[in-house]
Amino acid sequence: MTITRRGMALGLVSLTALSACGRSPRGAAMAGPGDAPPPRPAPASAPNAGFDDWVVSFKNRAASQGFTQAQLDSAFRGVGYLPSVVANDNKQTEFTRTLEDYIAIAASDERVTNGRAKFRQFSSVLSGVESRYGVDAKVVAAVWGMESSYGARRGETPIVSAMATLAYDGRRRDFFEQQLIAVLKILAAGDTTPDRMIGSWAGAMGHTQFMPTSYLSYAVDYTGDGRRDIWGDDPSDALASTANYLKKFGWTKGQPWGVEVRLPQGFDRSKIGFSISRSPADWAAMGIRDMDGGTVGNYGSSKVIQPAGGGGPAFMVFNNFEVIKRYNNATSYAIGVGHLGDRIAGGGPIRGSFGPDPQGLTLDDRKDIQRRLTARGFDTDGTDGVIGAKSEAAIRAFEAANGMPSTGIATKELLTRLGGRPG
Structure with a gap:
């Protein structure tokens, strides 16, 4: 681990x-x-005799490492299981x-x-x-x-x-x-x-x-x-x-975490991924451009990734991307931090399309469902387009109130019943 x-x-x-x-x-x-x-x-906390005995044993071990009795008594005052x-x-x-x-x-x-x-x-x-x-x-x-x-x-x-x-x-x-x-x-x-x-x-x-x-x-x-x-x-x-x-952990001043890029039509996706690192010039020679059609600046060796799979957004990421992952070793987290930072600084949303979900709905469709449910009194706890437990419960409540089978699933049929139209 x-x-x-x-x-x-x-x-x-x-x-x-x-x-x-x-x-x-x-x-x-x-x-x-x-x-x-x-x-x-x-x-x-709850009573637990075994825990109380363990605390006594631990405090003895901690005392042998140089902690004073006063320090230990202060730290463990009121501690419970x-x-x-x-x-x-x-x-x-x-x-x-x-x-x-x-x-x-x-x-x-x-x-x-x-x-x-x-x-x-x-x-x-x-x-x-x-x-x-x-x-x-x-x-x-x-x-x-x-x-x-x-x-x-x-x-x-x-x-x-x-x-x-x-x-x-x-x-x-x-x-x-x-x-x-x-x-x-x-x-x-x-x-x-x-x-x-x-x-x-x-x-x-x-x-x-x-x-x-x-x-x-x-x-x-x-x-x-x-x-x-x-x-x-x-x-x-x-x-x-x-x-x-x-x-x-090696942050490079002046280097972006990454840049959203556009892959050319018919691009061989086997040439990108976490194990393939090239210079921005090499990527440019392959036809990879930023979202406005320009070449990405030379910020050192980089990787091009498409973490959501073919058809999803692609990013050229640099060393600072890996540094963010030292904070939380997840690609999604590093993209989230980098993108949120860009948005805080005035940047816009990710421009590449993720495509529809398995129900054929886009993120905007799911947001529309949440807005329409909320307007009818079915609380979805926000309208971010993410169908979590609260949104599922709201959908079930709407379905029950309208004689529909209870599924909790956001679908095109549900959006239509709510008066919307899939994008």
Whole structure:
């Protein structure tokens, strides 16, 4: 298993459902496009004698590594066994989300609008971070948007309890005990307090969702107050820490993550892919152009990929694309961050067509279905064109109210019944 900053390898477009929203172990940023979710209570602890005995044993081991009794008592005051954390760890089912759906969520209208507002609000911080670390401010902002919806979804789980629970009763006990030791080091350094150390159920923390061990390696004190505070409302340290992370993994200043390109008619797709790297000039000689018909600038060796398959959008990606993947080892994530950053900076949507889905509907058709259902009182939780659990429930409710078979599937027939016409 490849361990990145996120502590978990995620595959191309086929993502792992590691949280209640089926997003990742970090938080709920991909649960939907909105940036103001309703507050959720912290998970409840439950009595567990075995866990209590394990905590005593762990504290003895930690003391042998140099932690004082006062530090351990402070860190573990009020710590409890969290059954919901174990349940989340045990239900990591696989599901597939198309790249089109992933991008529709990652760079939704709401997330782009909110991202541009946050970029303006924190322009001085972001420009300062870019100047100091050489990482594009728009990319740092995009990571912030992807990881926590610009700070709105930082998690609600007490990290000490979560890491202790998973070190005692999880599937990767050694890994989470390592994270718990890192938590103790963070607390001992005075960067935060146990009550403020809140994050996702699997340990990711703050505005840009660092695992504890990665925090120790890459977090920085940008504000100069003596603390590397990624948990508070001020995102400055978190944004700078993200830039520092990307810089350490080889970010190239002035190089784009990638450029959407157009393949010539009849192009041999066997000449592209993740294993084939050429200069932009070589690609130009093959007839590959940007979406406006020009040649792509010489930003170094690049790859041309078409991750959604033949007929879907194609991208020329550079080294910075691979650096973004060090944050989350998924092609869909890297495209999502890069594209969201471009949108925040004023760019437009992806121009290549993904084509219709298996039901013959386009993304715009699915958005139309959601809009029409919402207008009739059937809540789809947004109109991003992604048919998730809420949209399926809304479709079933509409079908039941109109004497239709219960399917929960967005179809041309459904769109017609709602008064629309497939595109």
